[in-house]
Amino acid sequence: MSLLRRPAWWAVLLTLAGTLLFLRLGVWQLDRANEKEQILRRYAAAETAPLRDFAAVATAPADDGFPRVRLRGTYLADRLYLLDNPRHDQRGGVEVYAPFRPEGMTQWVLVDLGFLPGNGTDKAPQIPALPEGPQDVHGLYQPAPGVGFEMGGDALSRQTAWPKTTIYLDIPQVARDLGQPLYPRVVSLDADPAAIYVREHQPDFSSMPPARHRAYAFQWFTFAVAAVVIFLILHRKRKKPKSDSP
Structure with missing residues (x-):
């Protein structure tokens, strides 16, 4: 029943x-x-x-990996990009990116110099001068920060003074702004105790672990x-x- x-x-x-x-x-x-x-x-x-040679992974990096690479080249010190509102936003400040021209390669790559803490005002912090001439750099070759909702279109093209500030980092958009093709990822420099920059590679999942x-x-x-x-x-x-x- x-x-x-x-x-x-x-x-x-x-x-x-x-x-x-x-x-x-x-x-x-x-x-x-x-x-x-x-x-x-x-x-x-x-x-x-x-460390791996950058040329071996530059064009087609593995989707599920973040290789540590080494490369030699020259910074374009007068073409910096400042990413506002990054994951360190609670402290204020910007993530600083510099175009880098690798030796013997046709494309450039953005180098993530690290996070530069704010100075307690709404103005961008003072950026240390980059070294001149050929440099050896090494770090993680990883995807750029995700692109959010693009309100107002291409903000970089409307800025005339350097460094340029953006609230998201779109590699194709930066390439158009530079007039130079870029590799699909950025090189995030390894931590350096002597550097003023804060370099933390892992994503911040503290709000939703x-x-x-x-x-x-x-x-x-x-x-x-x-x-x-x-x-x-x-x-x-x-x-x-x-x-x-x-």
């Missing part, structure tokens, strides 16, 4: 849709947690990896279980009250 009343079709459909949605959101949160952990592991492995994604996944899975339990409770058969016989 069934313990449940025959449910209405819309109740079944609503419960099924809600349960599947909650399960999908839970799985998505688990996927995000795993994705971030993999990224952190790749960065951790890259920090201690041996993998553990928090897993907590949200547990929450969504709990909602899925709750939807099924509520459906069963609402459709269980109730015992008929006993009638008193005369």
Whole structure:
């Protein structure tokens, strides 16, 4: 004998849709947690990896890796780009990028010099002079910071004074501004205790670490279980009250 009343079709459909949605959101949160952990592991492995020749990975770097590279070339010290509102925004300041012309190569590459803390005002901090002449540099060859919603179009083309400031770093846009093709990634210089710049390669997941994604996944899975339990409770058969016989 069934313990449940025959449910209405819309109740079944609503419960099924809600349960599947909650399960999908839970799985998505688990996927995000795993994705971030993999990224952190790749960065951790890259920090201690041996240096590779830049020419070997410049054009087609592996999608799932961040090689440490070495290259020799010359900075274009009068063509700097300042990334405003980077991940260090709570301290104020800018991430400083310099075009770099590698020796024996036809394209240039942007070099991430690091984060320069603010000076307590709304003005850009004073940027130290770059060394002149050929330089040997080494660091992680990694994707540029993500491009957000471009409000107002190409802001670089409207600026006439250097350094130029931007709230996102779009490699093709910078290449158009320089009038010179650029390699698809940036070289983030290795940490140097003697440098004024702060150099932190790993992405900042402090606001949403993998553990928090897993907590949200547990929450969504709990909602899925709750939807099924509520459906069963609402459709269980109730015992008929006993009638008193005369």
